[in-house]
Amino acid sequence: xxxxxxxxxxxxxxxxxLVVILMVYSVYRRVYLLWFIxxxxxxxxxxxxxxxxxxxxxxxxxxxxxxxxxxxxxxxMLIAQKNLIESIKSGEExxxxxxxxxxxxxxxxxxxxxxxxxxxxVPLIGTSSIKELLESRIEKxxxxxxSFVGVDERLNTRALEExxxxxxxxxxxxxxxxxxxxxxxxxxAFVPADKAIEDLRKATEKVMEKNAMIFDWIAPIxxxxxxxxxxxxxxxxxxxxxxAIMVNRxxxxxxxxxxxxxxxxxxxxxYPEKEKTDFIIDxxxxxxxxxxxxxxxxxxxxxxxxxxxxxxxKMPTNIKERLYGEGxxxxxxxxxxxxxxxxxxxxxxLIEELVDRxxxxxxxxxxxxxxxxxxxxxxxxxxxxxxxxxxxxxxKTYVELFKKGKLGRLTKTQKExxxxxxxxxxxxxxxxxxxxxxxxxxxxxxxxxxxxxPAEEVIGEIVEDCSTLLSEKSMSVSVNxxxxxxxxxxxxxxxxxxxNIIGNSIKYTPSGGKIKISAxxxxxxxxxxxxxxxxxxxxxxxxxxxxxxxxxxxxxxxMGLGLSIVKNIVEGHGxxxxxxxxxxxxxxxxxxxxxxxxx
Amino acid sequence: xxRIQAIMLLLNSIILILAALSFYYFSxxxxxxxxxxxxxxxxxxxxxxxxxxxxxxPWIAIGEAIPMMENFSYILVxxxxxxxxxxxxxxxxxxxxxxx
Numbered sequence: 001x002x003x004x005x006x007x008x009x010x011x012x013x014x015x016x017x018l019v020v021i022l023m024v025y026s027v028y029r030r031v032y033l034l035w036f037i038x039x040x041x042x043x044x045x046x047x048x049x050x051x052x053x054x055x056x057x058x059x060x061x062x063x064x065x066x067x068x069x070x071x072x073x074x075x076x077m078l079i080a081q082k083n084l085i086e087s088i089k090s091g092e093e094x095x096x097x098x099x100x101x102x103x104x105x106x107x108x109x110x111x112x113x114x115x116x117x118x119x120x121x122v123p124l125i126g127t128s129s130i131k132e133l134l135e136s137r138i139e140k141x142x143x144x145x146x147s148f149v150g151v152d153e154r155l156n157t158r159a160l161e162e163x164x165x166x167x168x169x170x171x172x173x174x175x176x177x178x179x180x181x182x183x184x185x186x187x188x189a190f191v192p193a194d195k196a197i198e199d200l201r202k203a204t205e206k207v208m209e210k211n212a213m214i215f216d217w218i219a220p221i222x223x224x225x226x227x228x229x230x231x232x233x234x235x236x237x238x239x240x241x242x243x244a245i246m247v248n249r250x251x252x253x254x255x256x257x258x259x260x261x262x263x264x265x266x267x268x269x270x271y272p273e274k275e276k277t278d279f280i281i282d283x284x285x286x287x288x289x290x291x292x293x294x295x296x297x298x299x300x301x302x303x304x305x306x307x308x309x310x311x312x313x314k315m316p317t318n319i320k321e322r323l324y325g326e327g328x329x330x331x332x333x334x335x336x337x338x339x340x341x342x343x344x345x346x347x348x349x350l351i352e353e354l355v356d357r358x359x360x361x362x363x364x365x366x367x368x369x370x371x372x373x374x375x376x377x378x379x380x381x382x383x384x385x386x387x388x389x390x391x392x393x394x395x396k397t398y399v400e401l402f403k404k405g406k407l408g409r410l411t412k413t414q415k416e417x418x419x420x421x422x423x424x425x426x427x428x429x430x431x432x433x434x435x436x437x438x439x440x441x442x443x444x445x446x447x448x449x450x451x452x453x454p455a456e457e458v459i460g461e462i463v464e465d466c467s468t469l470l471s472e473k474s475m476s477v478s479v480n481x482x483x484x485x486x487x488x489x490x491x492x493x494x495x496x497x498x499x500n501i502i503g504n505s506i507k508y509t510p511s512g513g514k515i516k517i518s519a520x521x522x523x524x525x526x527x528x529x530x531x532x533x534x535x536x537x538x539x540x541x542x543x544x545x546x547x548x549x550x551x552x553x554x555x556x557x558x559m560g561l562g563l564s565i566v567k568n569i570v571e572g573h574g575x576x577x578x579x580x581x582x583x584x585x586x587x588x589x590x591x592x593x594x595x596x597x598x599x
Numbered sequence: 600x601x602r603i604q605a606i607m608l609l610l611n612s613i614i615l616i617l618a619a620l621s622f623y624y625f626s627x628x629x630x631x632x633x634x635x636x637x638x639x640x641x642x643x644x645x646x647x648x649x650x651x652x653x654x655x656x657p658w659i660a661i662g663e664a665i666p667m668m669e670n671f672s673y674i675l676v677x678x679x680x681x682x683x684x685x686x687x688x689x690x691x692x693x694x695x696x697x698x699x
Contacts, residue, residue: 003666006673013680020687027695055664060603063658067610070651074617081624088628213693 007047014043032083039076042069102213103164103172107157109207109214110176114155116203117183122153124190133182141175143167173217174268180221181263193233197226198314205316215322216276220264222319223284224254227311231295231304232260239298243291254287262287277326285331292333305335312337385432392432396425434561449493454598455485455519455526462499463517466506473511480518487526488594489573497569497577500562501530501589509534509586525575526595533586542581601662608659618648636693639686643679650675 018040025033046069053062118130127149134155138144146159164172188196204218232240237258244256253266264283272279288308295304312320329340342350399422401407403415410418456479463470463477470477487494505515509532516531537545544550546567551560570577574594581587625644629637653672657665 002670003673006670006677009677010673010680013677013684017680017684017687020684020691024687024691024694027691055669061606063603063664064606064610066655067607067614070614071610071617074614074621078617078621078624081621081628085624085628 004051007050011044011047014040014047018044030087032080032087035076035080035083039073039080042073042076045069103169104161105211105213106169106217107160107164107172109211109218110172110180111155111157112210113203113207113218114176114180114183116206117180117187117199118149118153118155120199121183121187121190125186127153129186130183133186134179137175137179137182141171141178143171143175144179169217170268170271173271174265177221177265177268181265184225185261193230197230201226201314201316205318208316208318212318215319216271216280217268219277219280219319219323220267220283222315223280223323224262224264224287226315227308228284228288228291229260229262230311231299231307232256232262232291234307235260235295235298239294243294246294247287247290250290252283252286252290254283256291277322281323281326281328281331284328289333301335308336309338312340389429389432392425392428396422396429399425431561434565449490450488451491452486452488452596452598453491454483455487455528455595456481456483458487458491458495459498459517459519459528462495462502465499466502469503469506473506473509473513475506475509475511475513475515477515477517480516481528482519484597485519485521485526486595486598488596489575490569493569494573494593497566498528498530498591500566501591504562505530505532505534505587505589508532513586521595521597522592524594524596525592528591528593529588530591531586531588536583536585536587537579537581538583542579545579546577604659604662607655607662611655611659614651636686636690639682639689643683643686646675646679646682650679 018037021033021037021040025037046066049065049069053059053065055063118127121130131149134144134147134149138147143163144157144160146163147155147157148159150156160172184196184200187199191199200221204222207214207218232243235243240256240260241258243260244258247254247256253264253270255263255266257263267280267283270279292304298304299307315323324340329337332341398407399418402410402418403422459479459481463479466477502515502517509515513533517528518531519526519528521527546563547560548564549560550564567577570591570593576592577590579587579589621644625637625641650672653668653675657663657668
């Protein structure tokens with residue numbers, strides 16, 4: 001049973017091999033391939049025969065079919081090999097070498113690339129300069145010895161075939177890179193730089209079409225010479241110099257000269273044996289990231305990004321596809337090939353990105369709505385407060401006139417009632433003033449009013465202001481603030497914030513209670529602690545005490561604006577305020593404010 | 600020695616001679632040109648030959664088949680075919696890229 005299964009597997013495999021050999025023949029119709037096809041077409045029949053004939057059958061001699069078949073196969077193979085050797089030896093078909101050998105294939109590709117430019121330079125200046133260039137390169141790279149520009153005005157590198165097998169491809173590539181760079185430079189001297197680059201694109205595309213194996217070796221030329229170099233040349237001379245100094249100092253193997261020409265010859269010496277494409281991409285991204293800030297500074301960010309993107313898009317399609325396939329696009333910095341990034345994104349990634357963007361958009365809308373609402377609230381409060389303050393000022397003025405007897409004499413009772421009236425007008429005025437503090441602190445305006453003031457001094461003044469209230473409730477206050485501590489901010493506003501907290505502590509601490517005020521430096525901030533042994537705040541309330549109009553203890557009255565104003569002022573200064581409390585034991589308010597040491 | 604054994608010995612001697620000749624030509628080819636994918640093709644050839652030897656050995660030795668050895672030879676041949684399929688596919692890809 002196992003034998004039958006294995007025979008069946010072998011039939012499938014041998015038929016597959018036969019199909020592939022037929023496909024090879026379809027692209028390269030040669031006689032020796034027909035002999036290979038003949039030899040291999042026998043193989044499936046051997047396994048079909050093994051399914052029909054078994055060793056246990058009466059016709060034992062049937063086994064001779066196997067050796068006979070193998071003999072036929074071997075003879076066909078021998079003829080195929082002999083045929084191939086003779087073809088190569090006679091040199092009838094030069095392309096055999098290219099098909100069979102990597103190094104010859106690469107050599108041919110370089111020759112083709114060089115001849116592309118030679119074909120364009122010769123009509124302009126003849127062959128003498130090309131010959132001189134070749135001689136100088138041979139001097140520098142003996143690997144090129146034997147190559148010459150023939151009477152057909154084309155570079156001939158056939159003599160190199162004898163030695164290429166013994167030399168590393170990296171060395172050959174470096175020599176040809178320098179030869180081709182020289183040719184490109186020579187060509188650029190007679191045509192506009194853009195035309196030379198455009199022709200380099202065409203040449204590399206054709207070479208890739210001929211033999212895709214050259215990709216790893218011409219990719220640096222394409223990336224640096226057709227994408228980055230044209231952008232670099234648009235920069236100001238001093239910026240090019242800056243880039244050159246920076247890049248040349250790095251150990252990237254990339255060199256930039258004062259004209260913005262990029263030399264990547266050194267990269268060929270560093271080529272790894274495997275993952276060459278990753279190596280090139282990484283080197284390119286490194287160089288791009290190094291040069292980009294200066295390029296952007298020189299020709300503008302948008303201009304730089306669009307030029308690099310456009311050069312990428314102009315790149316030969318067959319090279320572009322390979323580079324994109326190896327993940328180049330994903331590694332590019334923001335602003336370059338953005339559309340391609342989106343196209344290359346997988347469906348899932350795209351959905352993720354869309355969901356993410358939607359969330360961001362929703363958040364932005366919410367923030368905008370909140371800001372709008374806040375603005376509306378502020379405007380409303382502003383209008384209401386001002387509208388209330390005007391009649392109050394008028395009432396207060398008349399009350400004062402009555403009190404001074406300027407509007408006629410008053411009885412004692414009338415005077416007493418007027419006192420109450422005046423007191424309530426003052427309360428209302430204070431309340432309106434508080435309401436006006438609710439809108440967000442204008443940071444810009446605050447910057448203008450910022451000053452450094454001693455913490456001890458301002459807190460001392462507040463305690464002094466509250467002395468009447470404190471003595472009414474027989475409360476004691478201890479202040480422990482180092483004299484060296486200084487707060488940075490609007491003295492009036494911060495004073496008001498601290499006063500509000502101290503006032504709150506006095507309000508919610510029973511008679512005979514204690515308030516402790518201390519401060520210390522924490523980094524670049526002043527940490528002020530105001531601790532009382534009052535009624536305390538419950539856990540569910542503590543989170544809301546800084547909300548506007550929140551009144552925890554209704555008995556004490558008030559609009560619930562005091563702590564909200566504190567929060568507003570402190571956060572407006574880039575500080576932080578929070579409270580800790582235990583019901584029945586008291587509360588501690590913490591203020592973290594920008595500060596430092598006294599000068 | 601039975602008749603089958605004698606015939607098999609004779610035929611397989613020819614096979615061995617041809618295999619040696621084939622190896623000689625392959626070496627010459629390798630000297631002439633450093634054949635791309637040559638190592639893959641050679642490995643596949645070694646597996647094929649070993650598989651065949653295992654298949655045919657019992658017939659030469661005892662004039663009968665040994666099922667276990669036959670199955671083992673089939674496995675070796677399968678491995679050889681897989682390697683060869685990979686080799687010819689790579690050759691096809693290379694050549695397709697080079698010849699348009």
